[in-house]
Amino acid sequence: xxxxxxxxxxxxxxxxxxxxxxxxxxxxxxxxxxxxxxxIIGAVIMGAVFATGRTPFFVMAxxxxxxxxxxxxxxxxxxxxxxxxxxxxxxxxxxxxxxxASAAVWVIALxxxxxxxxxxxxAAILYTYMVGDEPIFPVDFIPxxxxxxxxxxxxxxxxxxxxxxxxxxxxxxxxxxxxxRDSLVGAVVASVRIxxxxxxxxxxxxxxxxxxxxxxxxxxxxxPLVMPVMAYASYALYRAVLPDVT
Numbered sequence: 001x002x003x004x005x006x007x008x009x010x011x012x013x014x015x016x017x018x019x020x021x022x023x024x025x026x027x028x029x030x031x032x033x034x035x036x037x038x039x040i041i042g043a044v045i046m047g048a049v050f051a052t053g054r055t056p057f058f059v060m061a062x063x064x065x066x067x068x069x070x071x072x073x074x075x076x077x078x079x080x081x082x083x084x085x086x087x088x089x090x091x092x093x094x095x096x097x098x099x100x101a102s103a104a105v106w107v108i109a110l111x112x113x114x115x116x117x118x119x120x121x122x123a124a125i126l127y128t129y130m131v132g133d134e135p136i137f138p139v140d141f142i143p144x145x146x147x148x149x150x151x152x153x154x155x156x157x158x159x160x161x162x163x164x165x166x167x168x169x170x171x172x173x174x175x176x177x178x179x180x181r182d183s184l185v186g187a188v189v190a191s192v193r194i195x196x197x198x199x200x201x202x203x204x205x206x207x208x209x210x211x212x213x214x215x216x217x218x219x220x221x222x223x224p225l226v227m228p229v230m231a232y233a234s235y236a237l238y239r240a241v242l243p244d245v246t
Contacts, residue, residue, distance in 0.1 A: 003047055005190070006246055008198035012240040013205050020233030027089045032227035034075055034094055038065075039223045046220065053135020056148050060123040062217040067083075067116040070170040071109035074101045076231035077178045083232075084239070088200055102177040104184035108170055123155045130154070142171050155242045166193040167206050175238040194241055205237065 006012075008099040024031050042065075049058045078097025098105075103174060130151040144152070172194050173187035195202045209230055216226035 004242070005194065006241050008194060008201050008237070008241050010204070012237060013201060013208075016233040016236035016240060017185050017229070019236040020229045020231070023080055023232035023236075024228040025197055026083055029095065030079060030089050030091055031232075033091065033222045035224035036226040037171070037222060042220055042223065050138055054127070054137050055136045055152075056151055057098070057123065057127055057143045058129060058155070059152055059218070060120070060127075060159065061153050063156060063210075064119055064123075064124075064216045065217055066163050067119055067159075067166055068088050068105070068112050068211060070166070070174050073174050073180045073231055073234070074105055075096045076228065076237075077175055077235050078128075078176065080232045080235035081179070097178065100178070100180070102180045104187070105174065105177045106225060107184055108174055108177065111169070112166065113115070115162050115166055119159055120156050126151055126155050126158070128192075134225050163210065164189045167202075168192045171195060171206075171234075172242065175235060177244065196200055198241075204205070209234070220231055228230065 045061055049055065049061060074097045075094035076097075078093050078100065082089045094131060130147055136148065141148075149225055151184050169188055169191060172191035173182075173184075174189065176182045177184065178188040181187075209222075211221075212230050216222040
């Protein structure tokens, strides 16, 4: 079967964000509870980073979430699919999303984990050489010193390169696999093709998505509110670009 493909446009992005907002409000309890799991994990990581005087590394950890985020989307996509079909989402919907998804989703999750480990390792090496062992606690972080700013810049550049590769591979393959609409190879090829053919709007969406998620992690109480909106918007954008099977 051939998957019908539509252009990815800025209008589609706007419509997807609007739908994501409505879906998040309609499923507030389930959505916040699911995102809350990762908020708690983030709070533990934040506390450990701050307590050990590695404050600049927290920015890298926040950015690193963009590398593992695709692995958790099957649950959100199941909720979005239920809302789209007029159903009522429950906590069981989240787990059903993973059981319904193709096993190939876990291959994408493994790739996410591998890229995350590469990024964290690179960032740790940069931190050692550019910042050193001297602890930097939150009260000492501002103003940002030159060597710390250099670490943040090069660390984010490194992360951006890895994030682009992962975005191209996973942006449309994860929802395709979550709905069992294609094989692993076919889904990945379709995702990369869509991103490259619609490069400007795709990169605009990637930047908006990254800014929203990383910003909400840095302001952690916002994360359980922002994450569901962006996850459901991602699903709506996927359905706009790949609406059906012919």
